[in-house]
Amino acid sequence: MESLDKRKKELLQKYWEGTTTLEEERELRSLSSGKEDGALGAYFGGIENISERSVDIDVEGLINKESGQSRRPMIIRMNRVLAYAAAVLLLVSAFFVFDRYQNEEPQIASEETFEDPELALEQTREALAFVAAKMNRGRTETVENVKKIEVLNDIIPK
Amino acid sequence: MQLKKFEAIIQEVQDPMFRMAMSFTGDVNSAKDIVQEVIIKLWKDKDKLEEIQNMKAWSLRITRNLCIDRKRKNRVVPAELDSAFYVESDNPTPERETILEDQMNLVSKALEGLNDKQRMAMILREVEGHTYQEIADLMSENINQVKILIHRGRQNLKSFIQKENEYGIIG
Numbered sequence: 642m643e644s645l646d647k648r649k650k651e652l653l654q655k656y657w658e659g660t661t662t663l664e665e666e667r668e669l670r671s672l673s674s675g676k677e678d679g680a681l682g683a684y685f686g687g688i689e690n691i692s693e694r695s696v697d698i699d700v701e702g703l704i705n706k707e708s709g710q711s712r713r714p715m716i717i718r719m720n721r722v723l724a725y726a727a728a729v730l731l732l733v734s735a736f737f738v739f740d741r742y743q744n745e746e747p748q749i750a751s752e753e754t755f756e757d758p759e760l761a762l763e764q765t766r767e768a769l770a771f772v773a774a775k776m777n778r779g780r781t782e783t784v785e786n787v788k789k790i791e792v793l794n795d796i797i798p799k
Numbered sequence: 800m801q802l803k804k805f806e807a808i809i810q811e812v813q814d815p816m817f818r819m820a821m822s823f824t825g826d827v828n829s830a831k832d833i834v835q836e837v838i839i840k841l842w843k844d845k846d847k848l849e850e851i852q853n854m855k856a857w858s859l860r861i862t863r864n865l866c867i868d869r870k871r872k873n874r875v876v877p878a879e880l881d882s883a884f885y886v887e888s889d890n891p892t893p894e895r896e897t898i899l900e901d902q903m904n905l906v907s908k909a910l911e912g913l914n915d916k917q918r919m920a921m922i923l924r925e926v927e928g929h930t931y932q933e934i935a936d937l938m939s940e941n942i943n944q945v946k947i948l949i950h951r952g953r954q955n956l957k958s959f960i961q962k963e964n965e966y967g968i969i970g
Binding site for chain 1: 813814817822830838839898901903906909924925926927930946949952953956957960963
Protein backbone atom coordinates (compact mmCIF):
# COMPACT_ATOMS: atom_id res chain seq x y z
CA MET A 642 0.00 0.00 0.00
CA GLU A 643 2.81 2.36 0.99
CA SER A 644 4.77 1.52 -2.12
CA LEU A 645 1.67 2.25 -4.22
CA ASP A 646 1.25 5.64 -2.56
CA LYS A 647 4.92 6.34 -3.10
CA ARG A 648 4.63 5.38 -6.76
CA LYS A 649 1.54 7.53 -7.15
CA LYS A 650 3.28 10.57 -5.62
CA GLU A 651 6.30 10.02 -7.81
CA LEU A 652 4.16 9.77 -10.96
CA LEU A 653 2.07 12.75 -9.96
CA GLN A 654 5.18 14.84 -9.46
CA LYS A 655 6.39 13.94 -12.95
CA TYR A 656 2.88 14.48 -14.35
CA TRP A 657 2.65 18.08 -13.10
CA GLU A 658 6.09 18.76 -14.53
CA GLY A 659 5.00 17.36 -17.87
CA THR A 660 7.72 14.70 -17.97
CA THR A 661 5.67 11.50 -17.78
CA THR A 662 5.54 9.02 -20.63
CA LEU A 663 2.21 7.89 -22.05
CA GLU A 664 2.60 4.58 -20.20
CA GLU A 665 3.21 6.37 -16.88
CA GLU A 666 0.19 8.60 -17.47
CA ARG A 667 -2.02 5.52 -17.96
CA GLU A 668 -0.58 4.03 -14.76
CA LEU A 669 -1.22 7.25 -12.84
CA ARG A 670 -4.84 7.33 -14.02
CA SER A 671 -5.42 3.77 -12.88
CA LEU A 672 -3.88 4.56 -9.47
CA SER A 673 -5.84 7.80 -9.02
CA SER A 674 -9.40 6.81 -9.81
CA GLY A 675 -10.68 6.52 -6.23
CA LYS A 676 -12.97 8.90 -4.32
CA GLU A 677 -10.05 9.77 -2.04
CA ASP A 678 -8.33 11.29 -5.06
CA GLY A 679 -10.95 14.04 -5.14
CA ALA A 680 -11.10 16.34 -8.15
CA LEU A 681 -8.01 14.75 -9.72
CA GLY A 682 -9.69 11.32 -9.60
CA ALA A 683 -12.85 12.79 -11.17
CA TYR A 684 -10.73 14.53 -13.83
CA PHE A 685 -8.88 11.33 -14.68
CA GLY A 686 -12.22 9.46 -14.70
CA GLY A 687 -13.59 12.02 -17.17
CA ILE A 688 -10.49 11.73 -19.37
CA GLU A 689 -10.80 7.91 -19.38
CA ASN A 690 -14.50 8.18 -20.20
CA ILE A 691 -13.98 10.59 -23.08
CA SER A 692 -11.08 8.50 -24.42
CA GLU A 693 -13.34 5.45 -24.68
CA ARG A 694 -16.15 7.27 -26.50
CA SER A 695 -16.82 6.82 -30.18
CA VAL A 696 -19.46 7.98 -32.56
CA ASP A 697 -20.83 6.54 -35.77
CA ILE A 698 -22.39 9.16 -37.98
CA ASP A 699 -24.44 8.26 -41.02
CA VAL A 700 -22.59 10.65 -43.31
CA GLU A 701 -24.77 9.97 -46.35
CA GLY A 702 -27.95 10.51 -44.32
CA LEU A 703 -26.57 13.69 -42.83
CA ILE A 704 -25.60 15.09 -46.22
CA ASN A 705 -28.95 14.13 -47.73
CA LYS A 706 -30.74 15.75 -44.81
CA GLU A 707 -28.66 18.90 -45.21
CA SER A 708 -29.35 19.00 -48.96
CA GLY A 709 -33.03 18.44 -48.25
CA GLN A 710 -33.10 21.35 -45.84
CA SER A 711 -31.51 23.69 -48.35
CA ARG A 712 -34.15 22.62 -50.91
CA ARG A 713 -37.05 23.08 -48.48
CA PRO A 714 -38.20 26.55 -49.70
CA MET A 715 -38.61 25.10 -53.21
CA ILE A 716 -40.67 22.20 -51.83
CA ILE A 717 -42.90 24.61 -49.93
CA ARG A 718 -43.48 26.60 -53.13
CA MET A 719 -44.25 23.41 -55.04
CA ASN A 720 -46.75 22.37 -52.36
CA ARG A 721 -48.52 25.70 -52.67
CA VAL A 722 -48.70 25.40 -56.45
CA LEU A 723 -50.09 21.88 -56.10
CA ALA A 724 -52.68 23.11 -53.61
CA TYR A 725 -53.85 25.83 -56.01
CA ALA A 726 -53.92 23.35 -58.89
CA ALA A 727 -56.01 20.95 -56.81
CA ALA A 728 -58.47 23.73 -55.90
CA VAL A 729 -58.85 24.77 -59.55
CA LEU A 730 -59.35 21.15 -60.61
CA LEU A 731 -62.02 20.73 -57.95
CA LEU A 732 -63.87 23.87 -59.10
CA VAL A 733 -63.71 22.83 -62.78
CA SER A 734 -64.97 19.32 -61.92
CA ALA A 735 -67.80 20.79 -59.85
CA PHE A 736 -68.74 23.10 -62.72
CA PHE A 737 -68.91 20.22 -65.22
CA VAL A 738 -70.95 18.03 -62.91
CA PHE A 739 -73.39 20.87 -62.22
CA ASP A 740 -73.60 21.78 -65.90
CA ARG A 741 -74.35 18.20 -66.91
CA TYR A 742 -77.03 17.96 -64.26
CA GLN A 743 -78.67 21.12 -65.55
CA ASN A 744 -78.61 19.87 -69.15
CA GLU A 745 -80.26 16.60 -68.19
CA GLU A 746 -83.38 18.32 -66.72
CA PRO A 747 -84.79 19.71 -70.02
CA GLN A 748 -84.22 16.35 -71.72
CA ILE A 749 -86.63 14.69 -69.30
CA ALA A 750 -89.19 17.46 -69.92
CA SER A 751 -88.79 17.27 -73.69
CA GLU A 752 -90.03 13.67 -73.72
CA GLU A 753 -93.52 15.00 -72.88
CA THR A 754 -93.61 17.65 -75.62
CA PHE A 755 -93.99 17.53 -79.39
CA GLU A 756 -91.33 18.41 -81.81
CA ASP A 757 -93.83 18.77 -84.72
CA PRO A 758 -95.98 21.90 -84.14
CA GLU A 759 -98.79 20.60 -86.42
CA LEU A 760 -99.12 17.46 -84.41
CA ALA A 761 -99.11 19.51 -81.23
CA LEU A 762 -101.90 21.72 -82.56
CA GLU A 763 -103.97 18.71 -83.55
CA GLN A 764 -103.54 17.10 -80.17
CA THR A 765 -104.47 20.34 -78.45
CA ARG A 766 -107.58 20.69 -80.53
CA GLU A 767 -108.69 17.17 -79.71
CA ALA A 768 -108.09 17.76 -76.04
CA LEU A 769 -110.07 21.00 -76.05
CA ALA A 770 -112.89 19.42 -78.06
CA PHE A 771 -113.08 16.64 -75.53
CA VAL A 772 -113.26 19.10 -72.66
CA ALA A 773 -115.81 21.25 -74.54
CA ALA A 774 -118.03 18.24 -75.24
CA LYS A 775 -118.10 17.32 -71.62
CA MET A 776 -118.82 20.90 -70.61
CA ASN A 777 -121.63 21.36 -73.16
CA ARG A 778 -123.37 18.19 -72.13
CA GLY A 779 -123.55 19.29 -68.56
CA ARG A 780 -124.65 22.76 -69.51
CA THR A 781 -127.64 21.52 -71.56
CA GLU A 782 -128.88 19.34 -68.75
CA THR A 783 -128.55 22.19 -66.26
CA VAL A 784 -130.51 24.61 -68.48
CA GLU A 785 -133.31 22.02 -68.91
CA ASN A 786 -133.60 21.62 -65.13
CA VAL A 787 -133.67 25.36 -64.56
CA LYS A 788 -136.55 25.66 -67.07
CA LYS A 789 -138.58 23.06 -65.08
CA ILE A 790 -137.99 25.03 -61.89
CA GLU A 791 -139.15 28.22 -63.59
CA VAL A 792 -142.54 26.50 -64.43
CA LEU A 793 -143.03 25.85 -60.76
CA ASN A 794 -142.28 29.49 -59.98
CA ASP A 795 -145.13 30.53 -62.23
CA ILE A 796 -147.63 28.20 -60.45
CA ILE A 797 -146.75 29.12 -56.87
CA PRO A 798 -148.43 32.39 -55.83
CA LYS A 799 -146.09 35.19 -54.73
CA MET B 800 -14.86 14.10 -54.41
CA GLN B 801 -17.17 11.10 -54.38
CA LEU B 802 -19.37 10.39 -51.37
CA LYS B 803 -17.74 6.99 -50.72
CA LYS B 804 -14.29 8.53 -50.50
CA PHE B 805 -15.59 11.32 -48.30
CA GLU B 806 -17.24 8.77 -45.99
CA ALA B 807 -13.95 6.90 -45.70
CA ILE B 808 -12.17 10.11 -44.65
CA ILE B 809 -14.84 10.89 -42.06
CA GLN B 810 -14.63 7.33 -40.73
CA GLU B 811 -10.98 8.02 -39.90
CA VAL B 812 -11.49 11.36 -38.16
CA GLN B 813 -14.97 11.33 -36.63
CA ASP B 814 -13.96 9.77 -33.28
CA PRO B 815 -11.08 12.17 -32.52
CA MET B 816 -13.33 15.07 -33.58
CA PHE B 817 -16.10 13.80 -31.30
CA ARG B 818 -13.75 13.35 -28.34
CA MET B 819 -12.24 16.78 -28.85
CA ALA B 820 -15.72 18.35 -28.96
CA MET B 821 -16.66 16.42 -25.82
CA SER B 822 -13.55 17.67 -24.02
CA PHE B 823 -14.50 21.22 -24.94
CA THR B 824 -18.21 21.03 -24.19
CA GLY B 825 -18.53 18.22 -21.64
CA ASP B 826 -21.80 17.34 -23.32
CA VAL B 827 -22.44 14.38 -25.63
CA ASN B 828 -25.23 15.96 -27.67
CA SER B 829 -23.38 19.24 -28.20
CA ALA B 830 -20.31 17.26 -29.23
CA LYS B 831 -22.34 15.27 -31.77
CA ASP B 832 -23.89 18.46 -33.04
CA ILE B 833 -20.45 20.02 -33.51
CA VAL B 834 -19.14 16.94 -35.33
CA GLN B 835 -22.14 17.04 -37.65
CA GLU B 836 -21.49 20.69 -38.38
CA VAL B 837 -17.82 19.97 -39.11
CA ILE B 838 -18.78 17.14 -41.50
CA ILE B 839 -21.19 19.43 -43.35
CA LYS B 840 -18.48 22.12 -43.52
CA LEU B 841 -15.99 19.58 -44.91
CA TRP B 842 -18.54 18.30 -47.45
CA LYS B 843 -19.16 21.83 -48.68
CA ASP B 844 -15.39 22.17 -49.23
CA LYS B 845 -15.00 18.63 -50.56
CA ASP B 846 -13.23 19.71 -53.73
CA LYS B 847 -10.43 21.29 -51.70
CA LEU B 848 -9.95 18.25 -49.43
CA GLU B 849 -7.72 16.46 -51.95
CA GLU B 850 -5.07 19.14 -51.43
CA ILE B 851 -4.99 18.78 -47.63
CA GLN B 852 -1.91 16.90 -46.41
CA ASN B 853 -3.01 15.99 -42.88
CA MET B 854 -6.75 15.45 -42.81
CA LYS B 855 -6.86 14.63 -39.10
CA ALA B 856 -5.05 17.85 -38.16
CA TRP B 857 -7.33 19.82 -40.49
CA SER B 858 -10.58 18.37 -39.17
CA LEU B 859 -9.43 18.72 -35.54
CA ARG B 860 -8.56 22.34 -36.16
CA ILE B 861 -12.02 22.99 -37.61
CA THR B 862 -13.58 21.15 -34.64
CA ARG B 863 -11.54 23.20 -32.17
CA ASN B 864 -12.45 26.47 -33.91
CA LEU B 865 -16.11 25.56 -33.95
CA CYS B 866 -16.01 24.65 -30.24
CA ILE B 867 -14.34 27.97 -29.39
CA ASP B 868 -16.77 29.83 -31.61
CA ARG B 869 -19.72 28.20 -29.90
CA LYS B 870 -18.35 28.88 -26.44
CA ARG B 871 -17.92 32.53 -27.38
CA LYS B 872 -21.41 32.75 -28.72
CA ASN B 873 -22.61 30.76 -25.71
CA ARG B 874 -24.34 28.36 -28.04
CA VAL B 875 -23.34 25.10 -26.34
CA VAL B 876 -26.79 23.75 -25.73
CA PRO B 877 -27.93 20.15 -26.15
CA ALA B 878 -29.09 19.90 -29.72
CA GLU B 879 -32.07 17.98 -31.05
CA LEU B 880 -30.51 15.20 -32.99
CA ASP B 881 -31.74 12.28 -34.89
CA SER B 882 -30.69 9.36 -32.70
CA ALA B 883 -30.75 7.08 -35.75
CA PHE B 884 -27.53 8.76 -36.86
CA TYR B 885 -25.51 7.51 -33.95
CA VAL B 886 -24.32 4.33 -32.35
CA GLU B 887 -22.99 4.64 -28.82
CA SER B 888 -19.95 2.60 -27.91
CA ASP B 889 -21.52 1.48 -24.61
CA ASN B 890 -24.80 1.76 -22.76
CA PRO B 891 -24.21 2.84 -19.16
CA THR B 892 -27.02 2.89 -16.62
CA PRO B 893 -28.66 6.27 -15.88
CA GLU B 894 -26.82 6.48 -12.53
CA ARG B 895 -23.47 5.70 -14.12
CA GLU B 896 -24.29 8.13 -16.93
CA THR B 897 -24.84 10.92 -14.38
CA ILE B 898 -21.41 10.26 -12.79
CA LEU B 899 -19.79 10.18 -16.22
CA GLU B 900 -21.51 13.43 -17.19
CA ASP B 901 -20.22 15.09 -13.99
CA GLN B 902 -16.71 13.88 -14.72
CA MET B 903 -16.90 15.09 -18.33
CA ASN B 904 -18.16 18.47 -17.16
CA LEU B 905 -15.21 18.66 -14.80
CA VAL B 906 -12.80 17.94 -17.67
CA SER B 907 -14.47 20.63 -19.76
CA LYS B 908 -14.31 23.09 -16.84
CA ALA B 909 -10.66 22.24 -16.15
CA LEU B 910 -9.66 22.74 -19.79
CA GLU B 911 -11.64 25.97 -20.01
CA GLY B 912 -8.97 27.68 -17.90
CA LEU B 913 -6.27 26.97 -20.48
CA ASN B 914 -5.51 28.98 -23.57
CA ASP B 915 -6.52 27.51 -26.95
CA LYS B 916 -3.11 25.99 -27.77
CA GLN B 917 -2.60 24.51 -24.30
CA ARG B 918 -6.07 23.03 -24.44
CA MET B 919 -5.52 21.51 -27.88
CA ALA B 920 -2.18 20.01 -26.79
CA MET B 921 -3.68 18.66 -23.56
CA ILE B 922 -6.60 17.00 -25.34
CA LEU B 923 -4.31 15.40 -27.92
CA ARG B 924 -2.06 14.10 -25.14
CA GLU B 925 -4.54 13.08 -22.44
CA VAL B 926 -7.58 12.03 -24.47
CA GLU B 927 -6.03 10.87 -27.73
CA GLY B 928 -2.79 9.57 -26.20
CA HIS B 929 -0.50 11.07 -28.83
CA THR B 930 3.27 11.42 -28.41
CA TYR B 931 4.81 14.89 -28.26
CA GLN B 932 6.04 14.50 -31.83
CA GLU B 933 2.57 13.51 -33.10
CA ILE B 934 1.06 16.50 -31.30
CA ALA B 935 3.69 18.74 -32.85
CA ASP B 936 2.75 17.44 -36.31
CA LEU B 937 -0.97 17.82 -35.70
CA MET B 938 -0.58 21.33 -34.36
CA SER B 939 2.13 22.42 -36.78
CA GLU B 940 4.38 23.34 -33.84
CA ASN B 941 7.87 22.19 -32.87
CA ILE B 942 8.24 19.50 -30.21
CA ASN B 943 9.75 21.82 -27.58
CA GLN B 944 6.85 24.20 -27.96
CA VAL B 945 4.48 21.27 -27.38
CA LYS B 946 6.35 20.24 -24.22
CA ILE B 947 6.02 23.79 -22.92
CA LEU B 948 2.31 23.86 -23.76
CA ILE B 949 1.73 20.57 -21.90
CA HIS B 950 3.81 21.68 -18.91
CA ARG B 951 1.94 24.99 -18.59
CA GLY B 952 -1.34 23.27 -19.21
CA ARG B 953 -0.71 20.88 -16.35
CA GLN B 954 0.35 23.66 -14.02
CA ASN B 955 -2.95 25.40 -14.72
CA LEU B 956 -4.74 22.08 -14.25
CA LYS B 957 -3.01 21.62 -10.88
CA SER B 958 -4.28 25.02 -9.67
CA PHE B 959 -7.77 24.14 -10.85
CA ILE B 960 -7.70 20.75 -9.09
CA GLN B 961 -6.49 22.33 -5.84
CA LYS B 962 -9.27 24.93 -5.98
CA GLU B 963 -11.85 22.24 -6.74
CA ASN B 964 -10.64 20.17 -3.77
CA GLU B 965 -10.86 23.19 -1.50
CA TYR B 966 -14.10 24.76 -2.71
CA GLY B 967 -15.64 22.43 -5.25
CA ILE B 968 -18.30 19.80 -4.71
CA ILE B 969 -16.08 16.91 -5.73
CA GLY B 970 -13.67 15.52 -3.20
